[in-house]
Amino acid sequence: MKPLLDEVSSRIKEAREVLGPVIHRTPLLPSRTLSDVTKAEVFLKLENLQKTGAFKVRGAYYKISKLKRAEGVTRVVAASSGNHAQGVAYSASLLGVDATIFMPRYTPFYKVNATRSYGAQVILYGETYDDAYKKAVEFAEEQKAPLIHPFDDLDIIAGQGTIGVEIFEDAPNVDVVLVPVGGGGLISGIAVALKKLNDRIKVIGVQPSGAPAMYLSFKQRKLVETPNVWSIADGVIVKRPGETTLRIMEETVDDVVLVDDKDIARAVFILLERAKTVAEPAGALSVAALLSGAVEARGKRVVAVVSGGNIDPSMLSRIINQVLFIEGRQVRIRGMLPDRPGQLKKVVDVIAELGLNIVSIDHERVNPLVIPGMAQVTLGLEVPSKESVNLLLVKLKELGLNFEEVA
Structure with a gap:
């Protein structure tokens, strides 16, 4: 195994020279929010700011440039x-x-x-x-054209490994580096680079629980294929990980953990709201591991690699709405009102009195399950706290209006 690791390390050095004039050296920035939440010192390696919006250009450019120089492809x-x-x-x-x-x-x-x-x-x-x-x-x-594999190729791995060198140069006393994992190309390169520079640094991979092929392969020390996979982190959905990447990970990676889609969505939301950076779900896996507690970071200096930012705006909108409801910052209440003028105004007046904001109103009178002469009203609200919702429901009940919070 050592000759393989030495070969990857050598190629990483060459890749740095090749990539220097082409790619961005992405920033490594501290995150006060994540540091406070985890009681650690957390930094974000923002590969979502890389050209094309993700780290992939590193390996791709290095690989194609070598093929052109050597074979004239x-x-x-x-x-x-x-x-x-x-x-x-x-x-x-x-x-x-x-x-x-x-x-x-x-x-x-x-x-x-x-x-x-x-x-x-x-x-x-x-x-x-x-x-x-x-x-x-x-x-x-x-x-008769070369196929550029997304992860199971030494040149691809080496190109991604340049991220590890940048992390070490910017934070030489880092304790833990968290890396999103799909087929294993990114973490393999980063792990080789970091372990060569300081083998004390722990490298931990993060994979979605709905697509755990590399997690299972790493734990069982053999390739495991997962035929049924699903996650919002579509950028790391791989049914069968790489053979070469698994071999490298077995020698250089300290652990691989899983996070679920709710953790991933929350990580995307926190990065947007507090770090002011847009991450795709796959790119936010490392932050999800911190927020969920899948990785214990207390008292450590941690780098979370945010590997990409290419997210469909409609998906981002759905994530924002879901997390707002999960965290209780938006709620929905539902009740029955007599289908007469002025009844809805009573509800709206109480909401305004409490300083709450209406996001949506759904007023149904033709639903066959609704009693004739009544209307079912569902309101989406922005609220400052759970207590404000409870107070709203109490005040509505005092007016003879029975509403309840609904999912």
Whole structure:
């Protein structure tokens, strides 16, 4: 194993030279909010501010540049449902290489359009990433063009490993580095870089509980395939992790933990509200591990890698709304009112008296389950506290209006 780690380490050094003029050296910024919550000293490595909005461009550019120098390639092929596609497309455009990217048929339009905007040919194929990947392999063989794998490739791993060097240079006394995990390319590179610089640093991977292939593989010390996967963190959904990445992780990674989708959504929300940075669900996994307690950080200096920020605005909106309800900052109340003029105004007047804000009103009188002559009213409210909701319900009851909080 040592020769493999030495080889990756050597390539990381070369990748730094190659990538220097091309990529952003992303900031490592302290987070007071996360530090207060975890009783630790937390820093964010903001790869969501990288070109193309994610770390993937590092490995993609390094890989394609080597192929062009060594073999003079004029075309590359890749399969991806998101960030790898954009990383390959952007890198190929800079290097004057044609890129053909296979993406699943139901990939969100904004991801497809972003990939095409960098000049790549996008072919939509299959229902899943695995379908697109198989077709990409066939196409690459037919065209005699190299396939740029998203994670199980030493050059890809080395390109991502440059993040680890930057972290060490900016925070040499870091204790723990948390890294999102899908197929393992990102954490493999970061772990090799950090362990070579200081093997005391703990490197911990974070994966969604709905797509735990690498978590299971790492724990069982063998490749485990998970056929049924789902998570809002679509950027790290992998049914079968990489063989090379698993071998490297077994030697360099200290642990892998799981977080659920509610933790991930809350992490995206906290990063937006308090850190003023937009992260996609996959990119927020490391922060989710801190907020959920999956990783004990108290008293330690911790770096959380925010690996990407390419999130569909509609998904971001849904996450914001869900977290506001989960944290009790928005509520819904429902009650029955006589279907007569002025009845709803009584409710609105009490809400205004308490200084609460109405977000939505749903007024139903034709529902067959509603008693004739009555109307069912559901109101969405912004509230400062649970106590204010209870006070509202009490005041409405004093007026003979029976309302209750609903999910």
